[in-house]
Amino acid sequence: MKPAPFAYERPRDLDAALSMLAASNGSAKIIAGGQSLGPMLNLRLVQPELIIDISGLTELKRADVSGGELVLGALVTHADIEDGRTADVTRGAMRAVAANIAYRAVRNRGTIGGSLSHADPAADWISALAALGARMTLRSCAGARTMTIEAFVVGALESALQAGEIVESIHVPTRSASAHWGYAKSCRKTGEFAHAIGAVLIDPAAATARVVIGAIDTAPIVLTDAAGLFGGRIAADYKERFDAGIADAVLAKAGIDDVVQRHIHVGVLKRAVQEAAA
Ligand SMILES: Cc1cc2nc3c(=O)[nH]c(=O)nc-3n(C[C@H](O)[C@H](O)[C@H](O)COP(=O)(O)OP(=O)(O)OC[C@H]3O[C@@H](n4cnc5c(N)ncnc54)[C@H](O)[C@@H]3O)c2cc1C
Numbered sequence: 001m002k003p004a005p006f007a008y009e010r011p012r013d014l015d016a017a018l019s020m021l022a023a024s025n026g027s028a029k030i031i032a033g034g035q036s037l038g039p040m041l042n043l044r045l046v047q048p049e050l051i052i053d054i055s056g057l058t059e060l061k062r063a064d065v066s067g068g069e070l071v072l073g074a075l076v077t078h079a080d081i082e083d084g085r086t087a088d089v090t091r092g093a094m095r096a097v098a099a100n101i102a103y104r105a106v107r108n109r110g111t112i113g114g115s116l117s118h119a120d121p122a123a124d125w126i127s128a129l130a131a132l133g134a135r136m137t138l139r140s141c142a143g144a145r146t147m148t149i150e151a152f153v154v155g156a157l158e159s160a161l162q163a164g165e166i167v168e169s170i171h172v173p174t175r176s177a178s179a180h181w182g183y184a185k186s187c188r189k190t191g192e193f194a195h196a197i198g199a200v201l202i203d204p205a206a207a208t209a210r211v212v213i214g215a216i217d218t219a220p221i222v223l224t225d226a227a228g229l230f231g232g233r234i235a236a237d238y239k240e241r242f243d244a245g246i247a248d249a250v251l252a253k254a255g256i257d258d259v260v261q262r263h264i265h266v267g268v269l270k271r272a273v274q275e276a277a278a
Pocket of ligand 1: 029102106109115193
């Protein structure tokens with residue numbers, strides 16, 4: 001199928017893009033890499049009157065380390081991260097996640113801001129960046145606001161973006177030298193969206209753990225204090241202390257009734273914990 005007709009604008013700078021978005025009164029759609037919006041337009045799942053193409057906005061292509069965090073513009077592509085064109089404050093964690101998103105052609109065009117904005121439950125960044133403790137800045141003509149990834153993703157394909165707002169940047173904290181990272185996903189074949197994701201950032205020295213169970217039917221489950229999954233405390237023996245029964249109960253409480261699905265999610269999370277401890 002072909003998209004329904006739409007007008008097209010390619011603003012020169014972020015202010016111009018925000019003004020166009022504000023003037024459209026909700027009838028416009030931003031396009032970044034087009035990897036999700038393109039198919040949705042073709043299938044006529046969305047029929048905007050105006051497409052605002054932000055792919056030329058240099059303000060959204062920054063990648064600097066400042067104040068102990070990496071600030072990535074929304075237009076940084078998965079391939080930019082995979083290829084190391086951005087600084088790596090996560091000691092390889094983001095690079096490995098980026099390298100396993102879809103296929104290279106998708107990674108060349110797909111952007112980190114587009115992926116978060118689309119809020120597909122099966123997408124990688126919403127889970128990985130929530131586990132890494134990242135935040136995002138949203139900008140509109142009225143100003144900017146910052147929130148955590150877990151506050152931003154409110155449901156399947158649903159985010160906290162309000163009319164007139166654009167994702168401007170993503171702020172990733174530096175991973176401490178003692179923090180262990182594990183990321184695992186289950187896909188039917190390489191390059192496909194996951195049907196289970198486990199992401200963990202465990203710091204035995206600081207006795208902290210962030211755990212994310214993703215690719216469920218809604219927003220990922222984000223446990224910012226996950227000691228309960230490890231017998232109530234985080235220590236060097238966390239791999240042995242991982243409690244699959246508690247993880248299963250967390251999934252059941254989140255409304256996942258299918259035992260087989262829960263089993264797959266728990267298995268994938270266990271793999272992430274094992275990877276962190278390896
Ligand atoms: C075949 C295929 C396989 C894929 N597999 C995976 C996978 O395994 N894992 C994975 O994580 N992803 C996967 N993807 C998704 C891909 O990684 C892209 O990141 C994703 O499509 C969105 O990024 P984009 O820049 O292309 O956004 P677009 O398609 O341009 O936009 C997506 C949505 O976000 C909005 N938007 C975009 N940028 C902004 C912004 N800065 N501010 C506000 N709103 C914005 C748009 O209006 C639109 O609603 C796959 C895509 C394809 C086509």
